[in-house]
Amino acid sequence: MAGAVLACTGASAQEGGPPKWSVGGIGLYSTSPFALEDDEFNAFPYIAYRGDRFFIEGTELGFHLLKPAEDADAGFSLDVIGSARMLPGSSRNKVTADLGLRASLSGSFGTLSATGLHDATDTSSGMELKAGYSYTFTSDKLFVTPSVGVSWQNEDLTNYLWGTTAEQQAKMIEKDRDVILPVFQPNTKALNFEAGVTAVYQLSDSVNMIAFSNATYLDKDIRISPAIDKRYMLTFGLGVAYNF
Structure with a gap:
């Protein structure tokens, strides 16, 4: 999601060359697929840097x-x-890190991307393969990017x-959490589908409003879990970024 926000933010300044830095804040509202868990709202700082390579x-x-x-009509990029x-959800708070490669092909047709990620913290030894497509519509100061994707x-x-x-x-019982999830392991691979839209509006030469x-x-093999009672997860965000 952060990548889509940055891509659209950067695109809004391409005529004079995109600024190297963007800083701001984003409010994020998300639903949980887990039964009895409440929807969440969180606010986060937002930072982006666009160097020649890094x-x-x-x-x-x-x-x-x-x-x-x-100056190419279509371009290929490869990133580490x-x-x-x-x-997902609020009952099992945990943050890990992934490492991987992303290949993208961009042109007047939009952007096609393929990504491979692997757990870098040895927490899950998990691997994910993703493919996606996005296209940016521009109108004066407004940039709208719908996207679709699939992840294995x-x-x-x-x-x-x-x-x-x-x-x-x-740990949930020890911490007296409101929701105690049942012990369950899907023990299967999963194929999830995604769709989204990101909009960036230029309030000024250096300030953008972001909405996404x-x-x-979710794959049917995930939804058989007794802890999950929804077919999908939803995320909505609104923020402001200052570019320099």
């Missing part, structure tokens, strides 16, 4: 191994990336993201 995109950082030529991964998660990652271990349940939404449709 870049930061919110919770993601990376290095351009290959960059497209500036590292990103934070947070567990191996069994280790599926168990980590959507399952609950006995140890996790014990994203929906993830």
